[in-house]
Amino acid sequence: MSSAAVVSSIPVSDSFRDVAVEAALQAGAFLRSRFGARHDISYKGSPTNLVTEMDRGAETIILDAIHARFPGHAVLAEESGARSGTEPYRWIVDPLDGTTNYAHGLPIYCVSIALERHGELAVGVLYDPSRDECFVAERGRGATLNDAPLRVSATPTLGLSLLGTSYPNDLRAAPRNNLAEHAALIQRCRSVRSLGSAALGLAAVAAGRLDGYWEQRLGAWDIAAGALLIREAGGTVTAVHGAPLDLAAPTIAASNGPIHSDLLQALKEVAATP
Secondary structure, three states: OEOOOOOOOOOOOHHHHHHHHHHHHHHHHHHHHOOOOOOOEEEOOOOOOEEEHHHHHHHHHHHHHHHHHOOOOEEEEOOOEEEOOOOOEEEEEEEEEOHHHHHOOOOOOEEEEEEEEOOEEEEEEEEEOOOOEEEEEEOOOEEEEOOEEOOOOOOOOHHHOEEEEOOOOOOOOOOOOOHHHHHHHHOOOOEEEOOOOHHHHHHHHHOOOOOEEEEOOOOHHHHHHHHHHHHHOOOEEEOOOOOOOEOOOOOEEEEOOOOHHHHHHHHHHHHOOO
């Protein structure tokens, strides 16, 4: 399912935004209340892909809020999976992006909630409980951080840029583990940061804190809200090979715009190397 970058004329009800913001704030408060405590950790497929009782608890808070207001809407949530709906809306939910950070007591994590209508991203909300920062985007209405307008950076070249990335949970077995891409790009930019939260990395691009971000393989819940934030803040979002972003099989290259072609070229060169 592709998410078009072109702004359409589909109206967005304020109630969608309000429900997403309230759900994100409630889930974030829940996560913050137990931050630093010992957690019940289990694993999804590998010992590097963690899930805790806090992921599940935050997801329950979000889904209860959505279902109470919009029982006919579909949902795609990281922990509980997909639920079909009777209306052309789908909520995409990551209740705790940065679980490994959270489980280790590293305060770099967030809640991410997005809404699609007919396959187009319409609303994106990302809440960082540690910094009490709430990022909100609505298609065609711009992006904000705690109600102040967001704008991507004006950095003109890849050489002057600060980039972000992360790595697959199954890095040891992944055929494309992003290490070659990291090695190539860190020599072409100012530096590269790995935050351990794709959603916060994308929010940082929208806020002009990073100039670009790429990642090879993700879930739709990792990037849906962040992709809309960047577009509404004036940036560019594609797949890593330059095609339109596809939430059904997401890879992502996101930037402030001026550095995007050089970012894609560097990724293309690495991909072409045996």
